[in-house]
Amino acid sequence: MRVLKYAILGLLEQEKQTGYDIAAAFKGALGQFWSAKHSQIYPELKKLVAEGLIEFETVIQGEKLEKKLYSLTVAGEAELKEWMQRLEAVDVSHKDEFMLKTFFISSMEKEEAKELFSNQLDSRKRKLDELGRILTELEAEFGSNIVFSSPEFGHYLVLTRAIEREKGYIQWLERSLQFME
Amino acid sequence: MRVLKYAILGLLEQEKQTGYDIAAAFKGALGQFWSAKHSQIYPELKKLVAEGLIEFETVIQGEKLEKKLYSLTVAGEAELKEWMQRLEAVDVSHKDEFMLKTFFISSMEKEEAKELFSNQLDSRKRKLDELGRILTELEAEFGSNIVFSSPEFGHYLVLTRAIEREKGYIQWLERSLQFME
DNA sequence: ACTAAACATGTAAATAGTTACATGTTATAT
DNA sequence: ATATAACATGTAACTATTTACATGTTTAGT
Numbered sequence: 044m045r046v047l048k049y050a051i052l053g054l055l056e057q058e059k060q061t062g063y064d065i066a067a068a069f070k071g072a073l074g075q076f077w078s079a080k081h082s083q084i085y086p087e088l089k090k091l092v093a094e095g096l097i098e099f100e101t102v103i104q105g106e107k108l109e110k111k112l113y114s115l116t117v118a119g120e121a122e123l124k125e126w127m128q129r130l131e132a133v134d135v136s137h138k139d140e141f142m143l144k145t146f147f148i149s150s151m152e153k154e155e156a157k158e159l160f161s162n163q164l165d166s167r168k169r170k171l172d173e174l175g176r177i178l179t180e181l182e183a184e185f186g187s188n189i190v191f192s193s194p195e196f197g198h199y200l201v202l203t204r205a206i207e208r209e210k211g212y213i214q215w216l217e218r219s220l221q222f223m224e
Numbered sequence: 225m226r227v228l229k230y231a232i233l234g235l236l237e238q239e240k241q242t243g244y245d246i247a248a249a250f251k252g253a254l255g256q257f258w259s260a261k262h263s264q265i266y267p268e269l270k271k272l273v274a275e276g277l278i279e280f281e282t283v284i285q286g287e288k289l290e291k292k293l294y295s296l297t298v299a300g301e302a303e304l305k306e307w308m309q310r311l312e313a314v315d316v317s318h319k320d321e322f323m324l325k326t327f328f329i330s331s332m333e334k335e336e337a338k339e340l341f342s343n344q345l346d347s348r349k350r351k352l353d354e355l356g357r358i359l360t361e362l363e364a365e366f367g368s369n370i371v372f373s374s375p376e377f378g379h380y381l382v383l384t385r386a387i388e389r390e391k392g393y394i395q396w397l398e399r400s401l402q403f404m405e
Numbered sequence: 406a407c408t409a410a411a412c413a414t415g416t417a418a419a420t421a422g423t424t425a426c427a428t429g430t431t432a433t434a435t
Numbered sequence: 436a437t438a439t440a441a442c443a444t445g446t447a448a449c450t451a452t453t454t455a456c457a458t459g460t461t462t463a464g465t
Binding site: 044046049050053056057069072073074075076077078123124126127128130131132133134135136137138139140141142143144145146147148149150151153155156158159162163166167170190191192193194195196197198200201203204207208210211212214215219222223 | 225227230231234237238250253254255256257258259304305307308309311312313314315316317318319320321322323324325326327328329330331332334336337339340343344347348351371372373374375377378379381382384385388389391392393395396400403404
Binding site: 044061062063067081082085086089104108109110111 | 411412413414415416423
């Protein structure tokens with residue numbers, strides 16, 4: 044499927060940037076739904092250059108640090124657009140190791156299961172707090188007038204989705220814990 | 225992490241079964257959160273036998289079809305238990321290609337974006353219907369008295385989680401579409 | 406001046422997962 | 436009888452991803 048290819052094309056469409064910047068982007072809100080390590084990014088960038096979808100200019104940072112600023116070619120823009128418009132089927136298995144354990148819950152003692160769920164609940168709550176803080180920052184910077192045409196609309200949508208996903212998970216964990224009483 | 229290893233151990237703890245049965249299990253509710261193809265399952269089974277975590281007896285089906293019924297060894301049971309009790313950190317990136325596209329939504333025309341979201345909404349609604357039917361079947365078979373000690377409690381929890389996940393996704397899609405008006 | 410964190414780029418080796426190749430048996434419906 | 440779907444097991448090749456190895460520069464704080 045080469046999804047990383049499109050992730051990179053999409054990021055470069057927003058802004059000229061280095062491989063390092065791309066790796067950093069995956070550490071933000073985007074990383075909730077897609078990410079890759081630099082060891083995967085650099086070879087992919089090389090491949091995309093070879094395919095003529097992106098190009099780069101070498102820029103000197105400070106005295107001698109050479110960094111590569113990548114940008115989309117016309118062909119790259121076309122490929123990105125084609126992928127964006129594709130209507131793909133919903134993929135089934137969003138892998139989740141915790142839910143795999145849950146499936147096997149009958150092999151556990153009730154107290155063990157409760158501990159497992161409580162611990163997961165704590166982690167999810169902490170993550171929700173963190174996401175809430177990021178949203179607050181975004182709203183502080185752009186106000187509540189983020190609409191379709193705003194460049195940060197995508198960021199906003201992804202954040203709200205991540206937050207609601209956590210909320211849903213938390214509710215389910217709480218109800219499941221009650222169920223175990 | 226070798227999660228497939230634990231998926232197999234967990235399934236074998238519930239019941240003696242063949243590689244084919246394991247592949248079939250991933251096509252049910254469990255498959256919403258973990259799955260693997262038979263081409264990954266068979267080599268993993270071989271590896272687990274070599275490690276002494278599972279063993280098999282060859283059974284003749286009909287005239288000459290040899291099938292291998294796998295079961296847990298004592299060591300396998302211990303490994304499964306150890307994994308079940310592990311309190312692991314929530315992993316960040318649950319990869320979702322649609323959300324990746326969403327992040328890049330500002331590169332689209334509004335009408336294109338609406339089509340993308342409407343299409344996703346339809347798929348999600350169809351999936352929700354399907355999951356609802358499976359839950360109805362489960363409740364028809366076991367009634368609403370599925371409690372912690374029931375062997376189908378894990379199945380029930382996983383199904384309810386899958387259903388609520390879809391509901392949350394659908395709500396977010398609907399609100400996002402309204403936002404685009 | 407010095408140090409630590411952040412910036413910056415790569416490769417190698419291993420593991421995980423998918424698609425394609427390959428084969429044969431058994432049960433069910435017509 | 437016969438065809439089809441389901442049962443059953445494997446390997447090969449490729450793609451995707453992670454962990455580890457490897458190196459060097461720049462910026463910001465003390």
